[in-house]
Amino acid sequence: xxxxxxxxxxxxxxxxxxxxxxxxxxxxxxxxxxxxxxxxxxxxxxxxxxxxxxxxxxxxxxxxxxxxxxxxxxxxxxxxxxxxxxxxxxxxxxxxxxxxxxxxxxxxxxxxxxxxxxxxxxxxxxxxxxxxxxxxxxxxxxxxxxxxxxxxxxxxxxxxxxxxxxxxxxxxxxxxxxxxx
Amino acid sequence: xxxxxxxxxxxxxxxxxxxxxxxxxxxxxxxxxxxxxxxxxxxxxxxxxxxxxxxxxxxxxxxxxxxxxxxxxxxxxxxxxxxxxxxxxxxxxxxxxxxxxxxxxxxxxxxxxxxxxxxxxxxxxxxxxxxxxxxxxxxxxxxxxxxxxxxxxxxxxxxxxxxxxxxxxxxxxxxxxxxxxxxxxxxxxxxxxx
Numbered sequence: 001x002x003x004x005x006x007x008x009x010x011x012x013x014x015x016x017x018x019x020x021x022x023x024x025x026x027x028x029x030x031x032x033x034x035x036x037x038x039x040x041x042x043x044x045x046x047x048x049x050x051x052x053x054x055x056x057x058x059x060x061x062x063x064x065x066x067x068x069x070x071x072x073x074x075x076x077x078x079x080x081x082x083x084x085x086x087x088x089x090x091x092x093x094x095x096x097x098x099x100x101x102x103x104x105x106x107x108x109x110x111x112x113x114x115x116x117x118x119x120x121x122x123x124x125x126x127x128x129x130x131x132x133x134x135x136x137x138x139x140x141x142x143x144x145x146x147x148x149x150x151x152x153x154x155x156x157x158x159x160x161x162x163x164x165x166x167x168x169x170x171x172x173x174x175x176x177x178x179x180x181x
Numbered sequence: 182x183x184x185x186x187x188x189x190x191x192x193x194x195x196x197x198x199x200x201x202x203x204x205x206x207x208x209x210x211x212x213x214x215x216x217x218x219x220x221x222x223x224x225x226x227x228x229x230x231x232x233x234x235x236x237x238x239x240x241x242x243x244x245x246x247x248x249x250x251x252x253x254x255x256x257x258x259x260x261x262x263x264x265x266x267x268x269x270x271x272x273x274x275x276x277x278x279x280x281x282x283x284x285x286x287x288x289x290x291x292x293x294x295x296x297x298x299x300x301x302x303x304x305x306x307x308x309x310x311x312x313x314x315x316x317x318x319x320x321x322x323x324x325x326x327x328x329x330x331x332x333x334x335x336x337x338x339x340x341x342x343x344x345x346x347x348x349x350x351x352x353x354x355x356x357x358x359x360x361x362x363x364x365x366x367x368x369x370x371x372x373x374x375x
Contacts, residue, residue, distance in 0.1 A: 007188040011195025018200020019207070026208060026239035037245045050247075056296045061246050061256070063348050064297050064306035065287045068247070090284065090350060094250035100242055102229040105250020107351045109284070153247050157285070157350070159311060 027099060032057075034100040038070045038151045045080070047071045047154070047174045065158055067167050071176035072151040079121035079129060081140065082152055084174035088167050090157035091116060098149040112139040116154070119179065120145055152176060213237040219363045222257035222347065226355060254283070254350035258295070260342070262368045268343040270298075272373040273326030276345075278366030279319060283352035285310045288323065290335060293342040300336040308335050321366070327374070 027033070037058070041048035050068040052059070062068070073080045082093070092107035093116070108114040119140045121129055126144045154174060156167045214234045215227035227233045229241050229248035241248065249255060261267050262274060270290075280286050289307035290298045299306060308323065313333050315321045324330035325345070327338050337343060347365065354363055 003184050003188050004191070007191035008195065010188065010192035011199065014192060014196025015199030015203065018196050019204045022201060022204035023208060023235050023239050026204075027242035030239075030242040030245075032245045033242045034245045034247055056294070057244075060244065060294055060296045061248070062297060063256075063287055063346070064289050065309055070247075092250070092253035092350065094247070094253060096229075096247070100229065100245075101231055102248065102250045103231075105252035107252050109351055110252065155253065159309060
């Protein structure tokens with residue numbers, strides 16, 4: 001009996017450890033995470049529309065009235081300029097790290113003339129950018145991010161069907177290219 | 182000798198089985214510590230951020246979700262009505278009240294895995310604040326269910342569990358101080374067909 005209680009006690013302590021290890025390792029080993037999903041859409045430094053009519057597990061936690069586009073990037077190749085032309089009722093964006101963590105977000109009210117014009121840069125790249133003349137000539141917002149690989153997700157509101165083509169081309173034509181400091 | 186082997190085998194079985202099962206259960210079904218209740222609705226403001234707890238992080242990674250950033254907005258989910266009865270697709274509900282300050286909000290119906298439901302052709306999948314008809318005091322009433330209703334109506338067909346999602350965009354509610362005293366409309370059941 002005593003040995004059984006021993007085994008039970010040891011087992012419960014072990015179960016606690018196994019529980020903690022699994023929960024902490026899930027983000028490391030999850031193969032359907034957001035990074036895998038976004039990079040499966042296509043090449044780096046290009047926006048890809050996230051399909052509204054895709055399979056169920058890709059539509060979960062999405063808003064039917066907002067269209068989304070994602071662009072994977074690698075800041076080690078240089079600062080990335082996220083840029084779109086055209087006017088839509090509302091846009092917002094989030095920058096995620098490789099691990100799917102939201103590191104920066106912005107909406108059209110926080111930007112000049114509601115334009116989407118943002119430069120993502122690592123701390124050292126930002127210093128270079130500020131020294132250069134490019135930053136002084138443009139109204140780009142500069143976001144300092146301490147990440148390497150990551151992706152931007154831009155969302156735009158479709159108040160009714162007449163807006164759909166306009167919002168689609170806004171997202172489709174959005175750029176996310178490496179820019180020289 | 183036999184006793185030692187027995188202890189080791191039982192302890193290992195409990196550790197691996199119990200640990201794996203409890204972790205699986207927690208990642209799939211546990212709401213996490215960051216859940217915030219506002220009346221009949223729940224939001225997860227820390228989801229996807231650096232401050233999220235390990236359970237929330239594990240779930241976000243597993244689902245490959247792209248949660249809204251704090252400058253974008255915040256989603257509120259409801260799975261039960263005002264009396265605590267689970268929401269069902271065969272029933273008719275009435276949403277009544279007002280929403281917290283935001284540039285605009287949207288409301289859509291989803292299944293229990295939060296996949297948006299698609300109504301029959303020609304009916305809108307979602308409503309938003311700019312098209313909702315309001316009463317004189319600024320509040321609104323939205324009918325949700327299979328039967329067409331005058332005024333604001335969100336069509337929901339079929340059977341099975343239902344979740345309602347109200348997303349606020351560009352709202353001060355996502356700030357650290359904003360979530361205290363947030364009121365969302367109440368959800369009451371009108372009738373059930375089944």
